[in-house]
Amino acid sequence: MDNAVFDVLDIIDVAKIEGLEDAEFSWCFGLIACGSDNKPNKDKTKG
């Protein structure tokens, strides 16, 4: 495999290039009552 055949754009990390990697998104997760901000919508409990 010759490295000259590849260009830097031959592989891009989508979230990184779009500035969304590790984004907080507080507006989306901040107000949800249950535990971890990243839970699936099953097995949650609420008061």
Place this chain on the structure above:
Amino acid sequence: MKELYFTENHYYYSYLTSSLFKTTAKMSRYLNSIEDISELHDDYVEKRITEELYGRLKRLIVADTNCMGEKGNRITKLQLIVNNYCNMNCTYCYANGGTYNSNPTKMKYETMVNAVDLFFEKYKCIEYLSFFGGEPLLNIESIDKICNYVEQHYKDRYNGFLMMSNLYSLSEEAIAVIKKHKIRITVSLDGKEEINDCYRKDLLGEGSYKVVSDNIIRLRNKCNQPEAIEATLSGVHNTYGIDGLQLAYFFDTNFGIKCSSSISVKKYKDINISEYIDKKIDIEDYINVFIESGEITEPVRELLSIIRGYTYNKSFCDAGIGQYTVMSNGDIYPCQVFSLASEHKFVMSNVNCFSTEKFEEVQNSLLKYNKERVGCNSCEKKNRCHFCIANQLVANGKFEIPNDCREEKEEYNRYIEYYAQLYDNKEKWEAFKLRIKESERIWNTI
């Protein structure tokens, strides 16, 4: 390279690093020709690929491992159960009328101060101080005082205050406190009157919709709160043919609230409730509605959570590591659900007589339930699995990993596929990003 997900448009998804990669056909052929990860390294060492390219490719196959919740010296949330009694009596309440099976108590102001001082001593930053119950508005006086205290003593070390309320009782004094401290409110409501009143009843067994909806409108008019609604989905929603998306429309149309969360009811003991039968979510419908009118729903959260990605978390949940709950008597738990487990073995000490030894002992026992130890190590979804340990410990008295996670994995793959499709549609992706910015702007202006 088995971890990679592939579409005809040359998108790869690495389960290991939770990242989507767009590649060219040429690169795709190269990646497919690699049988073993070490070949990639060999190609780099023998200078067949450049250092820059190797660096990019490494993100496909190398993940950092960490423990969820470890974010330097900060925690996401300190939750205070400011009282453990309620002015409502919802049929499905997992907390036994908000009592968590303890004597009804109002949290003393001194206990609140001890809790806040203790955790600000342990951590540089507590992102949110959250008020929960019972019904927290029944202790509004102490909430006002503790907000004053935090504002005075810990300025710049927290982002704000949150409250989860049923808004059944809303005094003018409470409105003034919410306004004064900019407390962000999430209210519980299950939908239109006929649905809500099936299970959300007051202490006399009467439906609560009329009172609560009037209070939501009253508070919205005064200070744009509540910002979010959390609904519990049950079989009643199935009967009326209502899903999370229709609920989101309902909440926006009736109250101007765009952020909602719909959670399936969890059946504890022999409570007479009908469970929600999940139907397959059409992700695109939810994302279209988000783009068009800004409705923030569970599928939007799930997709955004996949987009931002994560390094591998060994723990299922950050409770007891990145967030804590202090009960009304001062007992510290990873989260309030753990307080329902038998023998109170997850009590991490008490804020009024703190013991580091006990605190760390429970933290260590929580680490026993990490994915590697319980046998989830080879699962492709392990990065994103947040199976609720506390629910299981309460329901079954012990923790067991599910026998069959096929449905969850299928759903995960549907989201990944949708993510690649969305990114591939440039016009729609830009509209999606624009909506993210707009939602962020609105959040920051409240």
